[in-house]
Amino acid sequence: MRLQVARIGKPHGIRGEVTVQLMTDDPGARFEPGTVFDVEAGPLKALTVEGARWNKEILLVAFEEVADRNAAETVRGARLFIETEDLEEDDDDTWYEHELTGLAVRVGDTVVGKVTGLRTHAAQDLLIVEDTDGEEVLVPFVEAIVPEVDIAAGHILLTPPAGLFTLNRPDDPDAAEAAGDGGS
Template identity: 65%
Template structure:
């Protein structure tokens, strides 16, 4: 499966380097010189990394196929992908979104929904679970709440805190008593 790891921004300098918007948590592993990246649109690649360096908070990449600023300018907006099947993963605790989507969300033996996405945030990730009514529940993707991910058997086991699945209920379903009490007291 193809996983997007970056999007190319503007050129940097005159030797073909480009700035990139990094979309991976391990840029030091993804942009090693010699790495061949699949691109979208396909007509612009594939591209082979020859250099990767940081300029303040911006990653700069150089490609074997691009040697000048004009070539770098033509890459603006191009998406960079890796093939997840060929990547060696040392971390058995991580999952890609495409591996999680479609898994049944269980609390004990009860199925409470289906994983429909993963929101990657700076502090922690959130599993997006769609319940039987089509509502989304955001579940903190931490071991205390998601102690088991079983890709082979097709489920994630949840131990949610009380009220987690009630947090996303629409306002019109909540108790309207306070508004009625206010009118009666006037």
């Protein structure tokens, strides 16, 4: 199985280290020196971990192929993947961003958008959904709101709370009223 482990962030310092946005729950094992990642959306096809260290809450990684800050800037935004056979395939409650991206989002039988990404956070993850009007909606990825993910059928089912897809829109009368302009 191909697994996205991280997305490369901004350079750190002048020696080519970069910050990474983690998409793994085991960064210590994934960023061992010598680990080779497949790269998407970057100038190189593969990157080899030279070293990794924590700076407060941020993981800094040095790659053998990235010698300085200028080279680090060129790999910014690249996605890092590994091929792994050791993942448990039978975990029904675990999905990866690449599996979710592109799935239709339904409320009942009505398609209300599609998944365009996943933001991982300490407290909970958020699905990034592009609704049918082209607007971005952040949906808490919790069972109460997302009771069904069917990769094979190509959709997820939502039971969204009232206002999830309309709150904070310029044309939302409740948002206008809350802002103090009375919706007029």
